[in-house]
Amino acid sequence: MTKRSLEIRLAAPRGFCAGVDRAIQIVEEALTKWGAPVYVRHEIVHNQHVVQRLEGLGAVFVEELDECPTDRPVVFSAHGVPKAVPAEADRRNMIYVDATCPLVSKVHVEAERHYRAGREIVLIGHAGHPEVIGTMGQLPDGAISLIETDEDAYAFQPQDPANIAFVTQTTLSVDDTADIVAILQQRFPGISTPHKEDICYATTNRQEAVKAMATGCDLFLTIGAETSSNSKRLVEVAKRAGAKDSKLVASASDVNWDWFDGVETLGLTAGASAPEDLVQGLIAACRARFDITVTPFTTATETVTFKLPRVLAEEV
Structure with a gap:
């Protein structure tokens, strides 16, 4: 036929991408250096095939740090973690390796820079995504407002419209994000923008x-x-x-x-x-x-x- x-x-x-390659390599190198098991907080990257292969090598995936014993190393996922997580690992004297993608870390640094400058910060992203949780967790509660849609951008009411900044999740739709940014810039012409595009x-x-x-x-x-x-x-x-x-x-x-x-x-x-x-x-x-x-x-x-x-x- x-x-x-x-x-x-x-x-x-x-x-x-380079960030995913690096994160996977970090788990592999940690297993080589310290032997199994190496604990990983959250999926190292969002792919079950990758997770299962690393589990076969001796990685143990957990949701929270308190599921990890203190005598074994732990890797933080490529999406980034709130500041409270490494602080808790330090408190427990744990060995940890941060596999946060450097381009996500760049967003963290930007958010902190805006916060130190006294600006109100808007994060364009998806609620509940680990990267968004990690970015919002870099600063005190309430310092960052999350905007997911055009409607959110129209509804956002800052305390001081002349003193705000935005950052974005790195994995968004370029076109959708551009629409939200355009709305924010129309409403707040002085809004501070990233030095370089946050979408990776x-x-x-x-x-x-x-x-x-x-x-x-x-x-x-x-x-x-x-x-x-x-x-x-x-x-x-x-x-x-x-x-x-x-x-x-x-x-x-x-x-x-x-x-x-x-x-x-x-x-x-x-x-x-x-x-x-x-x-x-x-x-x-x-x-x-x-x-x-x-x-x-x-x-x-x-x-x-x-x-x-x-x-x-x-x-x-």
Whole structure:
């Protein structure tokens, strides 16, 4: 039986970013240095396949610090943690390694700078996301107001409209965030802005690649976790940019092949915490069912790397 033809448009950049690479490497290096178990507070990155692989190497994932014994090292996730967490680890004399993405740490530093300057701070982000919890936890309660939507931006009432600043979560939709920022700048012309865009290069690059290839796609699949903010934004971006349908899947095993009825062109990308083997697994699953042609769509080349924390190189 002749297989039906399927063109796969493959986005680049896709998958792991430098911050995710660094966070995973930190857990691996911690296991090499101290042996198993090494505890990790929250998922190191939002991908269950990554978490399960690290569990197999001896990592133990917990939700809170009080679940960790004091005689074993603990790693803080790439999303960042409130200041109270390392303070508690210090109080308990624990060894800890902070895997917070340096671009998230940059937002923390910005927020503290605005606070010291006496400004009221607005954080554009999603309530409950670990990165938002970590950023808001850098400062005393009430110092940061969270804005999630255009409506929130219109409704926000600062104490002093002439003395406010905004920062953003690093994994937001570039376009949605630009809309919120425009509203804030229209309402408060003097609002202080980040020195450099807070939305990280990897989030921006992955969204730009999707925008470049979505038009003409009958179906667009993003590989990523339901808990991954940047992956969910890619699904939205693909739909908005012209894909007829757009869905999030954790891996090839989550694909409903009925989705492919009438599909001649498939768009494919992966969120910043999704490993490349999941992409290749989905391509292989398509190859088993269709006569595929893979067309790469490359819109940027990423060369960013981040250094590992010094504590991993120090003598035990």
